Amino acid sequence: MGVSTSRPDKGIALVTVDRPPVNALPVRDWFALADAVRAAGRDPEVRCVVLAAEGRGFNAGVDIKELQRDPGHDALVAVNRGCAEAFAAVYECEVPVVAAVGGFCLGGGIGLVGNADAIVAADDAVFGLPELDRGALGAATHLARLVPQHLMRALYYTSRTATAQELHAHGSVWKVVPRPGLLAAALELAAEIAAKDGTLIRLAKAAINGIDPVDVRRSYRFEQGFTFEANLSGVADRVRDGFGAPAPQEDA
Template sequence: METGSEAILLSGQSGGVATLTLNRPAARNALSVALMSELEAALARLAADPTVKAVVLAANGPAFCSGHDLKEMHGLRGREAVASVFDQCVRVMTAIVRQPQPVIAKVHAMATAAGCQLVASCDLAFAADTARFATPGVNIGLFCSTPMVALSRGIGRKAAMEMLLTGHPIDAATAERWGLINRAVPSETLDTVTAEIAALIAAKSSFTVKTGKEAFYRQAEMGLDEAYAYAARVMTENMLAADAAEGIDAFLSKRPPVWRED
C-alpha cells in the first residue's frame, strides 16, 4: 500500500485464472517501489497456489503502465538507492518469466519504458487496437537499457533498436506485426479475447504447461544441438509423467482428460 486507503494492486481469481490489476491510475500505473514490491509478492503467492492455472496482468486508468515512477526516482540519492530500484524491477520481470503459470498481459492503453518491458516479459500479450508502445527513455537522456533486455528477446533486433533509438511510439498493429503482442483487437473485445485464451490454458495440465514454459525459455538461450538434447530429456520426463499417460489414454479412449492437481 502507498499513502491513501486504495490498494495499488488488485487481485482476483475465477475458474483457475488469477488477475493482477495495476491500480495507480492517477500515476498512469508507474512502477513505484511499493507497486513492484506488491507485484513481486503477489506473483510468489500465485506461484505456490495449485488452483491457479494462468495469470492475467491488467491495469486500471488511462495507461497500462508508464514505466518507472520518475518522481520517485528523481528523489533518490546515491548509487545504491538507484541501483536497488532497477534490481527490484529486474526481479519482477524475471519472476514473470519464471512463473510456473503462463502470464498474459491485457494491454488496454499506452505501455512505455518499463511498462513496455512488462508487456515483453509476459508469455502472451493481447492489446486493444488503440494501445501504444514505446521505450522513450532516450528522449530524457536515460536509455531504456533494462527494457531492452525483454524487448530484444521478444522482437527482431532492427525493430527493437528503432524503438530504443527513436523513442517513438508504435501502434498496436505494428506491435502485433513485430511480435511484441500476440494480437491487437477492438477495445470492446479485449476482455473477452484475453479471458478465452486464459481459460483455454487453464484447462490444460498444469504440470505439462509448467514443464513446457520452463523448457521454452531455457532452450531459447542454447545452441541448436544443446537445445535439442535438452528438449529431448524434458520430453522424455514429460512422457513418463502421470498427466501424459492420462492425456494419451483419454485421447485414445475419446474422453476428456482428468488432470492431476499439483
C-alpha cells in the same frame, strides 16, 4: 490502489495494477507486483496468470518523481532491483502469463510484456522505450523479444513507439481487440490455457524457458549497469531535470 489479485475464473489468477494517474510505479509497487505474480504462479490451483491494469494505460514505467526526490542513489538502486524482480517474476512464473495491454506500455511496461508468454492488446495500445528521453537505459532485452533487431534499435534510439497492430504483424501480439473487450479477450486466451493439465502446463513453461536463447535476467541486469554509469556521470540527472513528467503520449 496498487497491486491486487483476483480469481475471475477457474484456474486463472488476475493480477491488476492500479496506480493513477498513469501507472508509473514507485519502488514498493514493483516489488509488490513481483510478489503477486510469484504467489499466483505458486498456487497449485492456478494454471494461467493474466496481468492487467486499470486506467488510461498499462504501464508508464518507473516513478520519475520518486527518483528526483532522492539526492543520492538509494531510490535508483531500489527501483532497479524492483524492476528486475518484477520482470523476472513474470518470466519465471510457474505458469504462463498473458499480458492484457491497453493504452501506453512504456519503459518498465516493456519489461513486463516482453517477458510475458502471450500479449493481448487493445487497438489503442502503443509500445516503446522513452528511456533516452528520461535519463535512463534498459529493457532493450525485452523490446528485442517483441520486434526485430533493427526495429528495436531504431525505436530505442528515437524513443518512438510501435502500435499494437504493428506488433501483431511481427507476431508478438496474439490478438488486437477494441479497448472495451480487452480483458475479456485476455481471459478467453487464459481460459484456453488453463483448460490444460496443470502439471503438464507447468512442465511446458519450464521447458520453453529452458530453451530460450537469451538469459533475460542476466541480459537486463547488464543493461542496468549502464544506467548506473549514466547516473554516476551526472548525465541522467541532467536529462531527467529537463523532463517535465507530462502524461505519456499515445502517438509516436
